Amino acid sequence: MLRVGIDVGGTFTDVFAADGERGTVEIRKVPTTPRAPEIAVLDAVRSLLQRNRRVVEWLGHSSTIATNALLGQQGLELPRVVLVTTRGFRDVIEIGRQNRSRIYDLFVERPRPLVAREDRLTVKERIDYAGAVVEPIDEQSLAEAVEAVRERMPCAVAVCLLNAYANGEHERRVARELRERLQLEYVVCSSAIDPEYREYERFSTAVVSAALEPLVAGYLAALADGLKENGVTAPVHVMRSDGGMSEAWIAAKTPAALIESGPASGVIAAAALARRRRIERALSFDMGGTTAKAGAILDGKPEVVTEYEAAGATHSGRAIKGSGYPVRYPFVDLSEVSAGGGTIAWIDDAKRLRVGPLSAGADPGPACYGRSDRATVTDANVVLGRLHQTHLLGGTFPIDARRARDAIAMLGVQIGLGVEQTAGGIIRLIDAQMAKALRIVTIERGLDPRDFTMIAFGGNGPLHACSLAEELGIGRVVVPLHPGLLSAQGLLVVDLSAEHAHSVLRATGDTREEEIAQIFASLESRGRELLRAQGITDGEMRVLRVLDVRYSGQSFELQIEYASSLREVEQRFHNLHRSRYGYAVEDEIVELVNARSTVVATQPHGERSDHPCHPERAHTNVRATSKDRPNETRRLWIESSFVRVPVFQRDDLLPGGEITGPAIIEEYDCTTYVAPEWRARVLDEGTLSLRR
Numbered sequence: 001m002l003r004v005g006i007d008v009g010g011t012f013t014d015v016f017a018a019d020g021e022r023g024t025v026e027i028r029k030v031p032t033t034p035r036a037p038e039i040a041v042l043d044a045v046r047s048l049l050q051r052n053r054r055v056v057e058w059l060g061h062s063s064t065i066a067t068n069a070l071l072g073q074q075g076l077e078l079p080r081v082v083l084v085t086t087r088g089f090r091d092v093i094e095i096g097r098q099n100r101s102r103i104y105d106l107f108v109e110r111p112r113p114l115v116a117r118e119d120r121l122t123v124k125e126r127i128d129y130a131g132a133v134v135e136p137i138d139e140q141s142l143a144e145a146v147e148a149v150r151e152r153m154p155c156a157v158a159v160c161l162l163n164a165y166a167n168g169e170h171e172r173r174v175a176r177e178l179r180e181r182l183q184l185e186y187v188v189c190s191s192a193i194d195p196e197y198r199e200y201e202r203f204s205t206a207v208v209s210a211a212l213e214p215l216v217a218g219y220l221a222a223l224a225d226g227l228k229e230n231g232v233t234a235p236v237h238v239m240r241s242d243g244g245m246s247e248a249w250i251a252a253k254t255p256a257a258l259i260e261s262g263p264a265s266g267v268i269a270a271a272a273l274a275r276r277r278r279i280e281r282a283l284s285f286d287m288g289g290t291t292a293k294a295g296a297i298l299d300g301k302p303e304v305v306t307e308y309e310a311a312g313a314t315h316s317g318r319a320i321k322g323s324g325y326p327v328r329y330p331f332v333d334l335s336e337v338s339a340g341g342g343t344i345a346w347i348d349d350a351k352r353l354r355v356g357p358l359s360a361g362a363d364p365g366p367a368c369y370g371r372s373d374r375a376t377v378t379d380a381n382v383v384l385g386r387l388h389q390t391h392l393l394g395g396t397f398p399i400d401a402r403r404a405r406d407a408i409a410m411l412g413v414q415i416g417l418g419v420e421q422t423a424g425g426i427i428r429l430i431d432a433q434m435a436k437a438l439r440i441v442t443i444e445r446g447l448d449p450r451d452f453t454m455i456a457f458g459g460n461g462p463l464h465a466c467s468l469a470e471e472l473g474i475g476r477v478v479v480p481l482h483p484g485l486l487s488a489q490g491l492l493v494v495d496l497s498a499e500h501a502h503s504v505l506r507a508t509g510d511t512r513e514e515e516i517a518q519i520f521a522s523l524e525s526r527g528r529e530l531l532r533a534q535g536i537t538d539g540e541m542r543v544l545r546v547l548d549v550r551y552s553g554q555s556f557e558l559q560i561e562y563a564s565s566l567r568e569v570e571q572r573f574h575n576l577h578r579s580r581y582g583y584a585v586e587d588e589i590v591e592l593v594n595a596r597s598t599v600v601a602t603q604p605h606g607e608r609s610d611h612p613c614h615p616e617r618a619h620t621n622v623r624a625t626s627k628d629r630p631n632e633t634r635r636l637w638i639e640s641s642f643v644r645v646p647v648f649q650r651d652d653l654l655p656g657g658e659i660t661g662p663a664i665i666e667e668y669d670c671t672t673y674v675a676p677e678w679r680a681r682v683l684d685e686g687t688l689s690l691r692r
Contacts, residue, residue, distance in 0.1 A: 001019070001020055001021060001054065001055055001056075001057040002017045002018070002019055002026075002048075002054050002055065002056045002057065002058075003017065003018045003020065003056075003057060003058040003059075003060075003492050004016070004017045004018075004045070004048070004056050004058065004059045004060070005017075005059075005060045005061075005265075005487075005488040005489060005490065005491030005492045006041055006044070006045070006059070006060070006061050006062075006488060006491070007061075007062045007262050007265060007485075007487040007488040007491065008032055008037045008040070008041060008061075008062065008063045008064055008065075008262065009032060009064065009262060009288050009289060009290065009487070010032065010034075010064060010288065010289055010290030010291065010340070010342075010359065010361055010362070011031070011032060011288060011289025011290055011340065011341070011342055011359075011361055011362045011365070011459075012029045012030065012031060012032055012288075012289060012362065012459065012484075013029070013030050013031070013032045013033075013037070013040040013041055013044060014027075014028070014029055014484070014485045014487065014488040014669075015027065015028040015029075015030075015041075015044040015045065015048060015485075015488060016482065016485045016488035016489045016491075016492065017048055017056075018492060019054065025482075026048055026051075027482060027485055027668060027669065028044045028047060028048060029393055029397075029459075029484065029485070029668075029669055030043060030044045031362045031363070031365075032361075032362045033362075034068065034361065034362065034363070035076070037063060037064075037065055037219070038219060038222050038223045038226055041061075041223060041226075042223070042226040042227070042230065045227065045230055045232065046230050049230060049231060049232070056232045056233075056234045057234055058234055058237070058492070059227070059232065059234050059235070059236050059237060060237045060238075060239065060245060060265075060491030060492060060494065061223070061236050061237065061238050061239065061248075061491065062238070062239035062261040062262040062264070062265045062487060062488075062491060063219070063238075063258065063261055063262065064261070064262055065215065065216060065219050065258075066212050066215075066216055066255055066256070066258045066259045066261070066310075067259050067260070067310070067311070069211075069212060069215050070208070070211075070212070070259070070310050070311035070324075070325065071311050076215060078114065078211045078212075078215070079154070079155030079156060079211065079214050079215070080119065080152070080153075080154045080155055080156075081114060081115050081119065081154055081155065081156050081157070081158060081207060081210050081211050082115065082119045082120075082121060082148075082149050082152055082154040082156075082157045082158070083115045083119065083120045083121065083157075083158050083160060083203075083207060084121050084122070084123060084145055084149070084157060084158070084159045084160070084161075084174055084178075085120065085121075085122055085123075085159075085160045085161060085162075085203070086122065086123065086125060086126065086161050086162040087122040087123065087124045087125075087141065088122070089122070089162055089199070090117070090120040090121070090122050091117070091120070092160075092199055092200055092203050093113055093114075093115065093120075093160075093200070093203050093204055093207055094110075094113045094117070095200075096110065096200055096204075096322070096326075097200060097321075097322065099321040099322030100322055101312075101313060101320045101321070101322040101323035102320075110322065111311070111312075111323065111324060111325060114207050114208065114211045114325065115158070115207055119152060119154065121145045121148050121149065122141070122145065123137060123138065123141045123142050123145050123161075123174060124137070124138035124141040125137040125138065125141075125161065125170050126162065127161065127162065127163045127164065127166065127167050127169075127170060128163060128166075129163055129166060129197075129505075130166060131163070131166035131167035132167075133167070133169075133170075137170055137173060137174070142173075142174065142177060145174070146177055146178060146181050146182065149178060149182060149184075150181075150182055155186060155214045156184075156186035156187070156188065156210040156211065156213055156214055157175075157178055157184060157186070157187045157188070157210060158188045158190070158203075158206045158207045158209070158210035159171045159174045159175050159178075159187065159188065159189050159190065159206070160190040160199075160202065160203040160206050160207070161174070161190070161191075162199065163197075163199075164189070164190055164191040164195075164202075165190075165191060165194075165195045165196055165197050165202060165503045166197075166503065167191075168189060168191030168192065168195070171189040171190065171191045171192075172189060172191075175187045175189050186210060186213045186214055186217075187210075188206050188209045188210040188213065189206070190202045190203060190205070190206035193205055193206050193209050193254065193256070194206060194328045194329070194501075195501060195502060195503060196328060196501060196503050196593075196594055197503050197505060197593075198328075200326070201307065201326045201328045202328065204325055204326040204327065204328075205256055205326065205327050205328045205329065207325075208256045208310060208325050208327050209254065209255055209256040212255035212256060212258075213252065213253070213255050215255075216251075216252055216255035216258060217252040217255075220236065220238065220248040220251065220252050221252075223236060223248075224236055224248060235247050235248065235534075236248040237491075237496070238251035238258060238261065239258075239261045239262070239264055239265045239490075239491060239494060240254075240257045240258060240261065240264065241257055241258065241259055241260035241261060241264050241308070241329060241330070241331045241332065242257065242264070242304060242329065242330035242331060242332065242497075242499060243264050243267065243268045243302060243304065243330075243332050243494070244494065244495060244496065244497030244498075244499065244598070244600070245491075245494045245495065245496050245497065246496060246497070246498065246530070246534065247534050250530060250533075250534070254329075256310070256327045256329055257329050259308065259310050259327060259331075260308070260331050260332065260334065262487055263286065263293045263332070263334055263336065263487075264331075264332045264334075265487045265488075265490040265491050265494060266284065266286045266293070266457060266458070266486055266487035266490055267284045267286075267293075267295045267297070267302045267332050267334065267490075268302065268332075268490045268493070268494050269457075269480075269486045269487065269489050269490025269493060270282060270284035270286075270295075270297060270302075270455040270457065270480075270486070270490075271284075271297045271300055271301060271302050272490070272493050273455060273478070273480050273687070274297050274300050274453075274455065275300035277478065277683075277687070279297075279453045279455075279478070280298070280299055280300075281296075281297070281298060281447075281451050281452045281453065282296075282297040282452060282453050282454075282455050282478075283295075283296060283297070283438060283441070283442065283449065283452040283453070283454045283455065283474070284296075284297060284302070284455050284457075285434075285438065285454050285455065285456045285457070285458075285461050285465060285468065286457055286458040286461055286486070286487070287339065287340060287341075287434065287456075287458040287459070287460040287461040287463075287464060288340050288341070288458040288459055288460065289340045289341045289342045289359075289361070289362070289378075289459060289460070290338070290340040290342055290343075290359045290361060291336050291337065291338055291339065291340050291359075292336070292337050292339040292340060292433075292434045292437060292458070292460075292461075293334045293335070293336045293437070294334065294335045294336075294434075294437045294438045294440070294441050295332060295333060295334045295335070295441055296333070296441045296442060296445060296447060296452075297455075302332050302333070303332070303333035303441070303445070304330050304331065304332055304333055304559075305330070305331050305333045306328060306329075306330055306331075306548070306557075306559070307326060307327070307328050307329075307331075308326075308327050308329070308331045309321065309322075309323060309324030309325065309326055309327070310324050310325045310326075310327045311324045311325055312324020312325070314336060314337065314338075318335070318440060330499060330596075333441065334441070335437040335438070335440040335441045336437065337356075337433050337434060337436065337437045338356045338357035338358075338359060338433075339355075339356060339377070339430050339433045339434050339437075340359060340377065340460065341366065341376065341377050341378035341381075341459060341460045342359045342360040342361055342362075342365060342366055342376050342377070342378065343355055343356045343357070343358070343359050343360075343376055343377050343430060344356065344358045344359060344360055344374050344375070344376055345374075345375045345376065345377070345379075345380070345408070345411060345426045345429075346374075346411070347411055347414045347415060351414060351415055352415070353411065353415055353422065353425050353426070353429065354429070355377065355426055355429040355430050355433070356430070356433065359376075360372055360374060360376050366378040366379050366404070367379050367400070367403045367404050367406070367407035368382050368399045368400050368401060368403055368404035369399075369400070370398070370400045370403060372407075373403070373406070373407050373410070374407060375404070375407035375408045375410070375411055375426070376407075377426060377427070377430050377460070378404075378460070379404035379405075379407055379408055379423075380404075380408060380422075380423035380424075380426040380427050381423075381427070381460075381463060382399060382401050382404040382405075383401075383404055383405050383408055383419055383420060383423040383637075384420065384423050384424065384427065384636065384637040385634050385635050385636040385637055385642070386463055386636065386664065386671065386673050387399070387463075387671055388666065388671070389401040389634075393668060393669070394668040405419055408422050408423050408426070409422075420637045420642075423637070424637065427464075427467075430464070431464055431467050431468060431471065434464065434468055435468055435471045435472060438468060438472055439472070442472070446579065446580055449472040449473060449474055450472070450473040450474065450475070452474055453474070453476045453477070453478055454468070454469050454474050454476070454477045454478070455477075455478045455479075455480065456477055456478070456479050456483065457479070457480055457483035457484070457486040457487075457670075458483065458484065458486070458487075458670075459483075459484040459669065459670055460670075461479075461483060461670075462477075462479045462483055462670055462671065462672035462673065462688075463670075463671055463672070463673050464673075465477045465479070465672075465673075465690070466661075466673060466674065466675035466678050466690065466692075467675060469690075469692070470675075470692070475691060475692055476689065476690065476691050477689075477690040477691075478687060478688065478689055478690075479672050479687065479688040479690065480687055481685070481686045481687060482667070482668075482669055482670070483669070483670045483672075484668075484669030484670035485669050492603070493603060494603070495600045495601060495602050495603060496531060496534060496536060496600070496601040496603075497527075497531075497598055497599065497600045497601070498526070498527035498528075498530040498531055498598070498599050499527070499596065499597070499598045500523040500526050500527055500596070500597055501523070501594050501595065501596045501597075502519050502522070502523055502594065502595045503593070503594055504516075504519065504547075504592040504593060504594060504595055505591070505592070505593060506591065506592055507552065507589050507590065507591050507592070508566045508567075508569065508570055508589075508590045508591070508592060509589070511566060511592060513565065513566060516547075516562070516566065516592075516595065519595045520545050520562070520595060520597050523595065523596075523597035524543050524597050524599055527543075527597055527598065527599030528541060528599050530599075531599055531601050536601040540601045540602070541599050541600065541601050542599075542600050542601075542602070543597060543598070543599050543600070544561070544597070544598040544600065545561065545562040545563075545595070545596075545597055546559050546560065546561055546562060546595075546596040546597075546598070547559070547560050547561075547562050547569055547592055547593075547594070547595055547596070548592070548593040548594040548595075548596070549569060549570075549573045549590060549591065549592060549593065550590075550591050550593060551577075551585060551588045551589065551590060551591070552588060552589035552590070552591050557593050557594070558573060558576050558577060558580065559596075560572050560573050560576065562595075566592075569590075569592075570590050573590060574586050630646030630647055630648050630663075631647055631648065631649050631652070632646075632647045633645060633646055633647060634647050634664060636662060636664070638662060638676065643662065645662045645663055645664060646659075646663050646664070647663070647664045647665075647666060648663065648664070648665045648666070649665075649666055649667070650665050650666065650667040650672075650686075650688075651667065653665070653682045653686075654682060655682050655683065655684050655685075655686065656681075656682060656684075657681070657682045658679055658680065658681050658682075659674055659679065659680040659681075660674075660679050661674035661675050661676050661677065661678040661679065661680070662674060662675060662676045663680070665680065665688070672688060672690075674690060677692055678690050678691065678692050679691055679692075
């Protein structure tokens, strides 16, 4: 019986399959097919099953399809969407906030609205902030709106009425008319997707969901059909941006929750490793083929934020407000930069070496893949000797080292540097960009990176981890087994969950404990119902209760776990506010903004490293004879000259053994560079611990 995780990245699609009965794992990395990502997924699964002839009992999946569609990828064009809103508010999604993504640019343009102005329709109705009906729906205006939708024949409709977070009855009435009269399949109510106040963010979240639902639902349906044709009958479980998972039929209804699906699974896997290794403060560093992501993990839990700008611009890893489409849904807090193995190096008009933000992606890929002449970070690592000179992926993926050298030489000629010096400059520039991302999730959050252990993964993370750790003063780096497939591994240990929110908007002094208990009970009932529909029993569920809290007059909130009383919530809020911002105002009114309930069903093997289906347990079971001698040596460029260093195969390393840098450790999906003055120790289950 196989448990399979499939992560679709920008460059590679990763497959990780664990066999609980045999105690083995099977892994695959195949080039992603961006215009039709299910093709690479099905090819990898077909190859896996043809070789093993086993039954898939669990299938977890993470994908970049939602992000790519919002970014305008060819072949993933967004469908036509109609917005139905309260009369007088058709332009809310275009007016937005006063944020300017580039303050001093007189010609800055806001993101193109996902709904054209002629497709924004209105109905006459009004509900006030407390949920009371001020003006019932005008039947004539509703009939006119329905007919206008009929004329446009959109793929999806977003229904976003004023103050619907407090009372969604009017929205449900409009949606019911659209479904019954027009037989529309995709109708999204903002009160169902995002029942929180702040109209612009709620409208935007609903519109993004409506635009993505036909694409995501179609993709997941095509994937499920393709899997069934190949003998896979297990339901597809999809990773969400908040670090939870749900079956595909549920995920398709909330596609905005999938925007950061892939990166989230890597952080969740890193958090599970941190808990097993008893690492209180961990810094996840995931460098793939297209981007690099960083996230902080405190006491085994990744940091989570409640809002995100989809398809927005970033600056040194910071999301630029006003540059994208606000989506109000829990997201694992990540800083992301365009820094991957495929990031392209170039020379600007001032004859300066630059790296990024453009990426060669999976097609054509780096120059060393044989289909391009543009130099990338991967090409620089090949030239410096850090990567194998003839192949990757255990010999199945050929590498053209001469082509990589020629591509970098073309850059070097323009700036008067040799090939190795230019390659070294590319590495230093990309490391500087990634160091900024790591600082954002630590120093800019009031955290000292020197207190953290870095967990490095992704196909390129362990290659750059030592230099980044030195830059930030981090003394220890942990490299898990199969780091290039950790996001796919993470899909085997992610919990099923259901998160719901309710707007409160009351001071703690005006709120009775019974009211909060009743709100949470209602939210938890909805969450339990969703998990039961996925085959989970009540005994397998646990509940997390969180309140969004602020001082009266503030425009931002902090999340406080609710355990026993509102008085305790107040005190914990003061303490958190003091630690985060340096002060607390304990005589100020404290307001409750939202109540959030998450019902979780933990996968039984997720935290047990002795479980036969656990990835690390499976790997140790199949290790054959081991040795701690290098398989070969290789010329490695260090500082200003080549040095011959040992090259080890990771599968051959004995637990307890140590390797002194400089050295290279290779495995199927990744290469780890042990820098000078660093030592690598093999831990009991095969994890590498690097210390300076």
